[in-house]
């Protein structure tokens with residue numbers, strides 16, 4: 162195990178993309194085996210030290226930002242243990258937590274398979290993506306990470322290794338009662354209603370839920386994920402993609418509704434229109450992108466990036482279907498881009514990925530922190546949510562961009578303040594957006610997780626009783642409240658339950 166005790170040797174573990182600052186961290190432990198993970202946690206329990214689990218720091222909400230104590234980094238748990246392929250082309254990857262998402266995608270790809278979750282940032286660790294229940298563009302078709310995790314090995318705060326296979330341990334209603342090693346665990350899962358939309362806010366809750374789902378999305382507050390078994394799908398024979406530019410946002414929104422409806426009707430088909438991804442850029446996003454990609458048309462007030470699986474036989478007719486629907490919805494079809502080659506597909510992906518990176522560059526150049534939402538609302542309220550964004554932002558002095566996973570009615574609204582005053586004003590507006598979204602039955606975090614940045618909003622979403630229920634679950638695994646302190650659950654709730 163590597164142990165770093167000098168702050169200047171571990172500076173790279175003290176940040177993520179939230180802009181939050183770490184506290185007075187004593188050391189970073191980098192275990193190479195599950196036993197070493199267990200040793201670190203036992204030592205921390207004995208000495209009552211706070212432990213923060215670190216993936217690769219691509220998180221946006223400060224989950225890995227340690228308030229003090231020690232950091233347990235998963236970098237050296239970086240082995241792919243096996244990848245197997247079944248006769249039907251599906252497969253299973255068994256990997257350690259510190260394996261890069263990129264490595265899983267590339268290795269699965271070599272064997273003719275894909276790992277369906279595709280959170281844009283491929284430098285995330287698999288452990289981090291499971292801890293945050295990450296999603297990304299392809300979640301429109303495949304859902305979040307949760308759907309693709311078959312089993313987990315987790316080292317609990319007392320150092321015990323817990324192995325969970327999906328389907329083996331389930332709650333009766335909300336009551337869990339199971340044994341692992343020498344211990345019996347008995348507790349109630351939270352029973353707050355979770356919105357029936359894409360959601361990564363708080364501990365998972367559902368009647369008769371699977372234990373594995375409690376740990377997926379628990380953001381490093383219940384245990385250290387050390388190993389996971391992931392489901393793989395056959396690699397599509399062909400995928401084509403396009404970027405469609407629209408002269409007005411309302412045409413674009415009509416188009417999205419049409420495509421979303423057709424895709425749900427044609428679920429799993431490669432013969433009919435069935436988008437894998439459906440992503441949105443608003444006019445402001447396109448202005449950002451135009452600075453780097455001059456081909457971005459001036460006239461566009463918004464754009465949609467899409468991907469569609471096909472076969473050699475269906476490619477032409479599907480392309481025609483997409484083209485005709487875009488035409489019917491008055492897209493700027495002559496200025497829109499349809500990929501003819503895999504190189505163009507790659508370019509479109511790069512275009513899609515460039516936006517968050519360009520925004521981050523802008524922020525660090527100007528030394529400002531963004532205010533960034535991860536709100537999703539039910540489809541029936543989506544247009545109302547868009548009009549609320551416009552009411553507050555159009556004509557304001559703010560610089561902003563709205564982009565993201567429109568197929569899931571989930572967009573990232575980013576306010577990019579020029580100074581502290583604007584930051585404070587932006588926060589007030591952001592609060593109003595949260596309130597409106599919650600009234601509509603939406604979520605404060607559809608994919609990035611709550612981390613430390615959004616703790617107060619989680620309380621708005623589930624109420625004090627919801628947070629108290631989470632704290633009671635945490636107390637069952639982490640009786641001293643040492644793990645992931647400051648993430649998800651406010652301090653006052655922890656002290657009540659320890």
Ligand SMILES: Cc1cc2nc3c(=O)[nH]c(=O)nc-3n(C[C@H](O)[C@H](O)[C@H](O)COP(=O)(O)OP(=O)(O)OC[C@H]3O[C@@H](n4cnc5c(N)ncnc54)[C@H](O)[C@@H]3O)c2cc1C
Pocket residue numbers: 177178213214215216217218219220221223224225235258279280281282284285286287288289290291292293294295296297298380381382384385386387517518608609612645648
């Ligand atoms: C440019 C950019 C684009 C992005 N796009 C998307 C996107 O489209 N969709 C999306 O969902 N996310 C996106 N993200 C966010 C980010 O990639 C995810 O949150 C990712 O899942 C975090 O993984 P990580 O390894 O970097 O974790 P970290 O940031 O290191 O940690 C995140 C959280 O997970 C916990 N954790 C990490 N590893 C473990 C473990 N082994 N056991 C227990 N807890 C652990 C940490 O304590 C922390 O709470 C994007 C980020 C960037 C920078």
